[in-house]
Amino acid sequence: MLLATFVIGSLTAQDIHTIINAQEVERIEKILSSDDMQGRATFSPGIEKAADFISNEFKEAGLQTLNNSGTYRQAFTMIQSKPISATGTFDGQPIAPEHIIPVTSQSELTVGSSSGYEKAFIRAGSNFSMEALKYLQGNKNYLVLVDTSFAKNFPRIARFTRQQFKSDRSLIFVLTTVDPGEYSISIKQEVRESKLANVVGILPGKSKKDEYLIFSAHYDHLGIGKPNEKNDSIYNGANDDASGSTAVIMLAKYFSRLGNNERTLVFATFTAEEIGEFGSQYFSRQFDPLKVVAMFNIEMIGTESKWGTNSAYITGYDKSDMGKILEKNLEGSRFTFYPDPYPQQQLFYRSDNATLARQGVPAHTISTSKMDSEKYYHTPGDEIGTLDMNNMAQIISAIAISSTSMVAGKDTPSRVDTQQLR
Numbered sequence: 001m002l003l004a005t006f007v008i009g010s011l012t013a014q015d016i017h018t019i020i021n022a023q024e025v026e027r028i029e030k031i032l033s034s035d036d037m038q039g040r041a042t043f044s045p046g047i048e049k050a051a052d053f054i055s056n057e058f059k060e061a062g063l064q065t066l067n068n069s070g071t072y073r074q075a076f077t078m079i080q081s082k083p084i085s086a087t088g089t090f091d092g093q094p095i096a097p098e099h100i101i102p103v104t105s106q107s108e109l110t111v112g113s114s115s116g117y118e119k120a121f122i123r124a125g126s127n128f129s130m131e132a133l134k135y136l137q138g139n140k141n142y143l144v145l146v147d148t149s150f151a152k153n154f155p156r157i158a159r160f161t162r163q164q165f166k167s168d169r170s171l172i173f174v175l176t177t178v179d180p181g182e183y184s185i186s187i188k189q190e191v192r193e194s195k196l197a198n199v200v201g202i203l204p205g206k207s208k209k210d211e212y213l214i215f216s217a218h219y220d221h222l223g224i225g226k227p228n229e230k231n232d233s234i235y236n237g238a239n240d241d242a243s244g245s246t247a248v249i250m251l252a253k254y255f256s257r258l259g260n261n262e263r264t265l266v267f268a269t270f271t272a273e274e275i276g277e278f279g280s281q282y283f284s285r286q287f288d289p290l291k292v293v294a295m296f297n298i299e300m301i302g303t304e305s306k307w308g309t310n311s312a313y314i315t316g317y318d319k320s321d322m323g324k325i326l327e328k329n330l331e332g333s334r335f336t337f338y339p340d341p342y343p344q345q346q347l348f349y350r351s352d353n354a355t356l357a358r359q360g361v362p363a364h365t366i367s368t369s370k371m372d373s374e375k376y377y378h379t380p381g382d383e384i385g386t387l388d389m390n391n392m393a394q395i396i397s398a399i400a401i402s403s404t405s406m407v408a409g410k411d412t413p414s415r416v417d418t419q420q421l422r
């Protein structure tokens with residue numbers, strides 16, 4: 001009697017099932033994967049509904065907003081561009097329009113020798129993609145001279161940058177063998193701006209406020225598309241990745257009730273994963289990577305793993321010792337986490353953990369998805385009826401338990417050696 005009275009009001013870790021259980025999983029999953037959300041496509045009204053719902057859940061969980069912004073929506077702007085014209089000269093000689101690719105948020109831009117653009121080169125024999133990426137992700141205005149031996153790769157820049165973050169920075173790529181003294185290039189393009197938003201909330205740490213632990217998933221999916229044989233055209237994405245988003249919401253509620261996190265916990269659901277991981281890229285850039293202790297990204301945990309119930313895998317297992325810490329915390333429980341059994345699929349690089357991992361953060365994805373036989377993956381059949389609510393609740397509990405020593409500020413996983421990444 002007395003003992004029962006004594007523990008009321010405070011939640012012990014053993015009471016985890018009072019917060020994380022199959023009924024609650026089902027309640028959240030039902031809403032996120034409903035036809036009403038129309039498959040949560042980026043830029044659609046459906047995803048706005050999902051963002052409202054998640055914001056509301058974060059509020060109920062008692063999360064604070066990031067940087068006291070007053071909203072759980074972490075908004076940013078993307079631009080989509082369509083070329084109209086490109087003209088230019090190198091030392092008075094005209095450049096073929098198809099040899100000019102601008103990467104800019106401006107609808108009109110003229111760049112000349114005196115514009116202060118730094119000249120950069122992608123020379124014959126170098127790694128084209130890596131070089132191009134280096135300048136695209138840099139922080140200067142560039143005139144990038146691409147050797148004509150890359151004539152075949154060159155148009156990929158335009159495809160790759162059709163969708164980009166709004167930026168004050170511009171680059172002009174030119175396919176050429178010339179290193180011009182004098183030059184002038186003018187471009188015109190149609191530019192459309194769209195607003196997107198991640199949904200982010202935090203629980204500030206008690207003693208280690210400046211050390212962040214991130215729990216994340218993407219809440220966007222594919223929207224409405226090609227109908228299947230049942231004439232269903234809504235890609236509900238119940239597993240991909242409403243299941244991960246459900247986990248993030250439930251972990252937020254669990255840790256908020258527990259109320260003893262020494263490190264700051266960040267709960268993030270990302271937009272635009274399916275069209276290029278833009279949400280997580282934007283999110284990741286708002287943090288000093290050195291302050292991010294670890295990231296638990298959660299992707300597709302709605303079905304049993306290849307080992308059956310109560311088990312999941314960690315992508316990029318050998319890239320840090322985070323997996324070992326999780327295993328240690330799970331010792332004595334009924335849960336097992338394994339290294340990713342599908343290394344040939346490069347899952348480590350294919351989800352929202354990748355941006356922070358490339359900056360050295362132990363950022364891994366936890367999943368149960370059978371990537372070689374997940375029947376409803378990216379089909380309209382990815383619906384709540386195909387998911388195992390009980391197992392999902394178990395996996396979410398397992399993630400909570402596996403993080404215990406890191407939440408308490410006791411364990412710090414080793415950093416990812418970015419030199420070893422492909």
Ligand SMILES: [Zn+2]
Pocket residue numbers: 240274378
């Ligand atoms: Zn997907």
